[in-house]
Amino acid sequence: MSASSYPRWFATPDGNTLYALFSPEHWVEHQRMGGHYQRYEMEVKTYADRLHVAALEDRLASGALVSMGEAEYEQQVRHIERLKRLG
Numbered sequence: 001m002s003a004s005s006y007p008r009w010f011a012t013p014d015g016n017t018l019y020a021l022f023s024p025e026h027w028v029e030h031q032r033m034g035g036h037y038q039r040y041e042m043e044v045k046t047y048a049d050r051l052h053v054a055a056l057e058d059r060l061a062s063g064a065l066v067s068m069g070e071a072e073y074e075q076q077v078r079h080i081e082r083l084k085r086l087g
Contacts, residue, residue: 009073010056010065018076019065024053030080037083 008021018030025044030037044050059065068076 007070008060009068009070010060011068011073011076013064013066015076018068018073018080019056020073021053021056024050027053027056030077032080032083033086035083036086037080038086039081 006021006023009019010021011018016032020028022028027042029040029042031040042049042052044053056065060067
C-alpha cells in the first residue's frame with residue numbers, strides 16, 4: 001500500500017471497535033465493551049505487529065471492516081470516550 005493511502009479510518013460493522021491506521025507502523029484502536037471502553041495506541045515493532053496491520057487491511061478489503069471518513073471517526077471516538085475507560 002502506498003504512503004498516500006494513509007491515514008485510514010474504519011470500524012467493525014457493529015461500531016464497537018474503531019481503528020485509525022496512520023501508517024503501516026502506527027495505529028490507534030478504541031474498543032467499546034458494554035458501558036466501558038479501552039484505547040490502544042500501537043507502534044509496530046515486531047513481525048507479529050506487522051501481521052496484525054496486514055490482517056486489518058485484509059479485513060477492510062474483504063468488507064469485514066467498514067471504511068469511515070475522518071469526521072465520522074472522530075465523532076464515534078467522542079461518543080465512545082464518554083464511557084468509563086478501563087485500565
